[in-house]
Amino acid sequence: MNQPIIKPQTLRGFRDFLPETMIPRLQIIEAAREVYSRYGFSPIDTPALEYSEILLGKGGDETDKQLFRFTDQGDRDVAMRFDLTIPFARFAAQHINQLGTPFKRYHIAPVWRGERPARGRFREFIQCDFDTIGTESLAADIETLLVVHDLLEKLDVGEFTIRINHRQLLNGLLEQLGLLEHSKLLLRALDKLPKIGAEAVVKEMVETTGVDSAQGEQVLELASLQGDPATVLDKARGMITTSELGKTALAALTEITETCAAIGIKSGRLALDLSIARGLDYYTGLIFETFLADLPDMGSISSGGRYDNLAGLYTKQKLSGVGGSLGLDRLLAALEELGRLDAAATTSKVLIARFVENRLADYQKMSRMLHQSGIASEVFPEAKNLGKQLKYADKKRIPLALIAGDDEFANDQWQLKNLAQGTQQTLKSADVPGAVLKELAGA
């Protein structure tokens, strides 16, 4: 009869979520959904599993190694998606004729990467992506920045800065210097600027690409420009003299920043930072990262950019687009450090104490009356002593309790107790929902 106990454990890099962490997660997801759909982005979903050939070779060797890949029961070579962009490319190639362009979608879903877990890095995590495809208009680039801006504003994370750059600006300079062939390695080195400093970046450039250090420093000089958009752009114009690529990029950045200013985006929230290069290879135009003023070390909590020909691997139709992604787990870590997280373990706002055993119907009736007023409430399942029941409410951070015993029932009355303030009032049952709403508004 003695069955051996199976050790309860989760896989490395995979997590359980208890209510107190799941509730804020859902709040962030809800905020993202609200802002995305406010701008007309439509929800989509795609399968967790794809044919391996769909995913392989799309993010570089690194992501291939990180792929969870196996053979299914039908002997198919399959893999779990490691981001939402590649599946979206496949999705777009497959359905664009029914969708029409431009097409705007958002996709909030888990992705999987078999990489080594670290702080804020997991093997299963949620991405909150949104993209506009099928238009090369800068209007879409601008809208992308506005979505990020509005979302962060809604999430109440304090001040933040969206730092933008343009891939072709650096490529333009590289073109002038005759170094375009090394752009990938140079950009990768540049990306480390804040971490390892100017000297080390130049050193890495020289070592990995064979450029001379004067060229490296010139690249770095352009990349070091940051701050107020108008000033930075002026200086950049002085450096980009012959490259058409670079000039196009400057024009794009000028239009983007001037339009955002005209819309009324608070100055300081949008900055040019020519050192932002992004690790991913597929960006071709605007690129951006977002940092919190209070927690700059947290890294970018929302990033993205413009890419050409997203679905080129799956269709001959050219689909360029622009989009971004919200780093849910990083953002959550940030909110936690900033003390902006509710520790509530339930969404209940009212606990109805079950005090008299044979009055369950009356308690449930009251609960349903509250539900009809949009108030989350629950009846304690057992007729335990009142102290136990209030203790339960306290532990779950339920702010209010309703108590009625024989005395109250005889007079159609309820006691409404505010747990945080320790105050209590006696009410006619018809007045309870109104009083509850008032207490919740005050708390």
Place this chain on the structure above:
RNA sequence: GUGCCCGUAGCUCAGCUGGUUAGAGCGUCGGAUUGUGAUUCCGAAGGUCGCGGGUUCGAGUCCCGUCGGGCACCCCA
């Protein structure tokens, strides 16, 4: 994938150069108290010391492996 650090109760940790039966605080559960929680008092449960092997008369302690966690690379949200 490489290098370094760390695994003792649900959590945070103590446990001496290897030496009887591994402790504390917090939390949990029960009671004081079926008409009032977060404060107080009493009591209880909870551990194959991550797991496996080795050295030893004897291992939480030393060695190896493995799994898990953290940090730095790499990469990334």
